[in-house]
Amino acid sequence: MFGAIIENLKKEKIGYNLLYYDQPGSFDEFKKILKFLNCKNKYIGDYYSLDIFLKNRKAFKKIRNIWNNIKIDKDFRKSLDYKGIDIYDLSLQRFDFVFNSFLYLVVDNLNITKKILEKEKLSIILLDHDNTFYGKGLMMNLKDSNKIKTIALQYEPVSPSCNHTHIKDPEALDKKSVSWRPLPTIKCIWAPYHKKILLEYCNYVPSLIKITGNPKFDNLINKKFNSAETFRKYNLDKNKKIVLFPTELDLNILKIILKSFRNLDDAFLIIKPHPFEDMSVLRDTYNQLKSKNTMLLGKSANMYELVNISSLIITRGSTVGLEAMIKGIPVVLINPYKYKFSRIPLFDTNAVIVTKNKKELSENIRKILYDKKTKDIIKNNIKKFVFEQAYKQDGKATERIINIIKMLLKDDNIKRSNK
DSSP: OHHHHHHHHHHTTOOOOOEEOOOOOSHHHHHHHHHHHTTTOEEGGGGOOHHHHHHHHHHHHHHHHHHHHHTTOHHHHHHSEETTEEOHHHHHHHHHHIIIIIHHHHHHHHHHHHHHHHHSOOSEEEESOTTOHHHHHHHHHTTTOOSSEEEEOOOSOOOTTOTTSOOSOGGGGOTTSTTOOOOOSEEEESSHHHHHHHHHHSSOOGGGEEEOOOHHHHHHHHOOOOHHHHHHHTTOOTTSEEEEEEOOSOHHHHHHHHHHGGGOTTEEEEEEOOTTOOHHHHHHHHHHHOOTTEEEOOTTSOHHHHHHTOSEEEESSOHHHHHHHHTTOOEEEEOOSSSOOOSSOOTTSTTEEEEOSHHHHHHHHHHHHHOHHHHHHHHHHHHHHHHHHHOOOSSOHHHHHHHHHHHHHHHHHHHHHTO
């Protein structure tokens, strides 16, 4: 997400620091951090000192002691009565976890983000989204300051069920209330649909929201892929229609798809594993049901070059479906369950064909690939859906975000010059 933005910041000669805060969970991740630091960027560990740990310990003990007194208070116990049912014992386990374990992380977050703000001379903080752990800490510490602006991007699809969105509660906007939750100076979102969700279900106000598009999607529009090279790379038959299925941690769906392709000799299925997929389990399932017109790739396969050569995408509701439609590629939504699973409202549009089982899947794949009337209807519906979910596909989402950064910097310079 940040790659294109950083490149444009360089072109505009706007200074920046990139902060890396992930903990190395493996040797490969540790090597990534070393490579990152060699680029003269910042790591969260650079800001720690003995003073931070002492502050953490003091605050942690103070708040935990307050909790230990509260939990034995008779009035507190009475408050945990739900319609005549005593839920004290049930709730106590969760509260103890929060105040004995999670509390330290919160205290550490607030202290280390305060240290970052004190050490670095910042005009703008750019967050991948406003629910990022350290992003919340930075915005909390900026509660009483208007000197540093925050821009939050949209990291993933926003829906009414998103757990990171703000609850529709007036007190959440009141800085004097214990329910207050920080909001960025500007929230850059993908498209009109997401603005509607943030306004109707959350505490955002229209002036905070700017529709920019997704900078990640710029790569889909601007980058040119060599289809012939991709066919050679994976030893694919150019005469076969390529159907791509990015797995979504659901073996039941994979089985349905693999069984359906036993009767689809004129199409070729490519399976791209999800980054969190257990490859040993996935491979075992695949080997049991594979056919001559299917292929299982590794996790490192380039998703965009695979999308580029595909005639159809099968998804349960992932972002890849939207990315495919941006390229004008039709999508089959597979859902053998009774509930609608997707944060992208694919079920409520005529831009995709919903299928429930193996028989329907085979029929719908043939219809989309070979029935001109079906293809034309879907193509027209895709255009409207893409605008609502991904805005203008002009490859300029990154440029729009850079213009917002420049606008805030200009405003900041004007204010400083008037002092």
